[in-house]
Amino acid sequence: MVNIVIDGKNIEAEKGATVLAVAREHGIEIPTLCSHASVDPSGGCRMCVVEVVKGGRTRIVTSCIYQVEDGLVVNTRSERVLEVRRLVLQLLRARCPESDVVREMAAALGVETQARFRPDKDKGKCILCRLCVKTCEAVVGVSAIGFSGRGKDKSVGPPFREDSAACIACGACVYVCPTEHIQMEDSGKGERTIWGRTFRMAACKVCGLHFAPVAQLEYISRTTEVPVENLMTCMSCR
């Protein structure tokens, strides 16, 4: 255990824990956009930056990655910290003017729109938080989507923007997307469309509900060696 101070509060924390985790555990809220319990932090959105003092040196660090150490003094709301968060939100507002999540977070933190930034029209609601890509890779294990391009032209999608052979239409990317950028449509008639490809949905053996994509059940069967017939029952009928 190590002793640290966050916003003037003395806290005993477990060695190796991140500043963000410790702060949240003690009810100190640090805003984030790219953090999710299911995947490793990537430190991309920069909303969670905090100011730390260590050995007399003050610096801005990423709280979702930075690990606590004995004697660390953390300020989660210093002027410098708020400046970074304000800039990030103004930039994301300009990138994704349609995103409610970004707008609400900006409003909650009292950040005004920067009129000098011309709103983008082609980025949708994607803030490039990476959660979809990381979930697809590390949680689902299929890596159907990834990044292409770099800088401002970086975007998420299946390779070469073609139908992804690896996608199993599980919808995990949709689920983790914080801004509802990723579109998934269930036709209700046994079809699901995601990333531009339409998948067949399996009907429950018992109730007939189209409950999961066939590709996903086949993938589960392949990885668990449970015959696919045994998976053809929906959650409610199991």
Next chain:
Amino acid sequence: MSRISTLKDMDRAAQRGLASLFPKKTKIMVGMATSGIASGAQGVYDALAAEIKAKGLDIILSKTGSMGLDAIEPLVDVLEPNKPRLSYSKMTPKKVPLLLDRLSSGAADAIKPAYRMDADDFLVQGEKKPYLKGKLPAGLKDIPVIQDIDFYKKQVKIALRNCGTIDPESIDEYIARGGYYSLLKAVADMSPDEIINDVIASGLRGRGGGGFLVGRKWQSCRHAHGDVKYVICNGDEGDPGAYMDRSLMEGDPHSVLEGMIIGAFAIGAHEGFIYVRNEYPLAVANLQCALEQARACGLLGKNIFNSGFDFDIKIVKGAGAFVCGESTALMASLEGKAGEPRAKYIHTVEQGLWNRPSNLNNVESWANVPVIIARGGKWFSGVGVRHSTGTKVFSLVGKINNVGLVEVPMGIPLKDIIYDIGGGIPGGKAFKAVQTGGPSGGCIPDKLIDLPVDFDSLWEAGSMMGSGGMIVMDERTCMVDIARYFIEFLVSESCGKCVPCREGVYRMNEILHDICRGKGKKGDVELLESMSKGIQDGSLCALGGSAPNPVLSTIRYFREEYDAHIRHKRCPAGVCRALIRYGIDKEKCTGCGVCARKCPVACISGEKKKLHAIDPGKCIKCGICMETCKFDAITVE
């Protein structure tokens, strides 16, 4: 190539190398680094080869790297036994017969060398070996010796010690000039701690930009937990206008390998990587050749110098992303992942490549190491100034007469580099500023011309040492346009992982474009400044963290130019097209008509020998009229 395991083997190789550095018959060397090839050295080399063959001359023809003064390439050196080595500048295939005739007839006037070398400086051994033995031949008295040439006078060559002198494909010549003796000394006579202490004592700071103490980094990596450790050479030089590392890898690849092997031995690594950008094909080829030679001689591989130490190196080619010069992005790229940096809260010396302790240094840093081991850290720290020891290689480019690579002791005044070594600004124009530290460095204005060039002074002036690009600008350079240029470069090179760099630098670019187009708004400068603070504090890696530097340093020193663009819609330097207007000076125009003929849109008219006029409605502001007018009659406002 026979195995080199002992001092005796080394001495034998050195003897072979000396025989080829000081041959008993005439030898001609062509500077064939990329800078030479770009100015036509391959044609000169081919012409020499053909002519020597056709005339049946008994002459050795070989290749060498770049001596540095790229402005006078292609450079051909002629070495006749016991005579000074003569360097012929701006050679062409047409001049080749003249050169060879001069050799056979001794006729001095047909073609004149630019300078001569009476002796060769063997830096590693700390001795001079004369080329000239006996009296100086009569015709050579008025040829200056290299040390008297302004470009070379104040230079001190440590990292570039062999460039332009040896054949980069000859390991024997490298050994003859003291190469690999430092490695032998390190593995045979020194403990890893002694090596590290010597490198610490040298004060050598990383030459890639960060300026961290090399010896301390080695020490941390040596003490890091883990059996498998790596050493890495960063050859992903990507700053616009910078080519120090390229020239070094091309001209003296063994110096980089030797530095790495010594480092690996000190740190306890058995595997090394050289990450070179694919746009450097000659550097890759020469490194590959050096690797194969070193392996064949047993200087890489198992049981180096019978010490029980094993080490080998792989070359990995980068696909051309600027950000891969950042150490964590480089390591991600080595792992086969996209070149994106990560936060460095856990240092790469603890967890780097494949999460193992990894020591990364830049090409130039590695190349300094063998000299430090040979001459001692104390000797090295005697060169340069306190806290910035040794020398630094700069590529001096832009509006400067002597374009080239220079190696100077740290702490040298900027003005010595610009005026003495660089020969000043072409066309009698005034010096305005110099950009150092690459795209994320800063601009140093003319009023700081006396600034000592070392890590800390550059930092205090709002710029940085960076890897060593030095882009010189004259009075006709618009500083807002320069800031826009560098920011635009960084926009296209940002990896896109974190928001402040990806979106913030992009928005700065938008604003700068607006300012240059006359669409700047009141408050733009203040907005750029406050965004800069957020980007510096908020970015994930050093690329974003230092990206605002060109904007901040130009605002700091050239604020009035920003104001002129924004408030008065004027570009004082006459560069930003939307804000300028070309005209013709009544007094100066002779009516020669050259500008009218050269104008691509035919917007200049006038009768012969009478005043001409520009139609501002049609003018596309290309500036060709201004460049072609011999009478300085074109004005810009």
